[in-house]
Amino acid sequence: MRDYWRSEPLRCLIGREEIAAVVEELAGRISSDYQGEVGIEEPLLMVGILKGAATFLSDIVRAIPLPTALDFMAVSSYGASTTSSGVVRILHDLGSSIEGRHVIIVEDIVDTGLTLQYLQQHLAGRGPASLRVCALLDKPDRREVEVEIDYCGRQVPDEFLVGYGLDLDERYRDLPFVAVIESEGEETT
Numbered sequence: 001m002r003d004y005w006r007s008e009p010l011r012c013l014i015g016r017e018e019i020a021a022v023v024e025e026l027a028g029r030i031s032s033d034y035q036g037e038v039g040i041e042e043p044l045l046m047v048g049i050l051k052g053a054a055t056f057l058s059d060i061v062r063a064i065p066l067p068t069a070l071d072f073m074a075v076s077s078y079g080a081s082t083t084s085s086g087v088v089r090i091l092h093d094l095g096s097s098i099e100g101r102h103v104i105i106v107e108d109i110v111d112t113g114l115t116l117q118y119l120q121q122h123l124a125g126r127g128p129a130s131l132r133v134c135a136l137l138d139k140p141d142r143r144e145v146e147v148e149i150d151y152c153g154r155q156v157p158d159e160f161l162v163g164y165g166l167d168l169d170e171r172y173r174d175l176p177f178v179a180v181i182e183s184e185g186e187e188t189t
């Protein structure tokens with residue numbers, strides 16, 4: 001393990017193999033749902049929400065054997081704190097129109113649901129042919145607004161997670177697994 005990963009004690013919650021299995025399973029469901037709906041002229045548009053979903057998005061598009069196109073949005077979420085501000089702002093918008101396109105929003109994790117609710121409402125207003133959501137992780141205990149996740153990888157407990165794209169002040173995104181940061185005195189692996 002690289003040394004800087006040790007600056008806080010970590011407990012692995014979802015290992016590399018389990019993540020790979022979840023990605024394959026979600027990609028399989030998406031492929032069978034969009035088979036015949038998308039093609040080279042009209043690829044499935046996968047919209048990754050930066051920065052957290054970049055790792056998941058890059059893995060899942062390679063597991064979907066259909067034509068896909070990528071775009072990204074960045075919205076404000078957590079700053080240096082580990083609690084949600086509840087404020088959603090677009091920091092970086094899509095590069096092209098989604099009108100008439102089949103679109104999937106790709107999220108790392110759904111927590112309060114505020115970010116996703118905003119994105120769904122906002123993007124639905126741009127006239128896509130369809131709009132669905134794929135999230136690697138879901139923290140249902142923290143939900144403040146009801147949101148539908150069409151393709152959900154794993155439900156997770158109400159703990160602050162890092163790794164596989166998820167950060168703590170920009171650190172840990174490069175961990176190849178999802179981990180919980182333990183409080184002082186708890187056991188590490």
Ligand code: 5GP
Nearest residue numbers: 077084110111112113114115160161166167
């Ligand atoms: P929501 O709007 O659903 O409360 O928050 C969604 C966003 O908050 C996620 O896309 C992610 O960036 C961030 N987030 C939520 N839970 C966690 C967590 O456990 N760890 C990290 N690193 N980010 C989280």
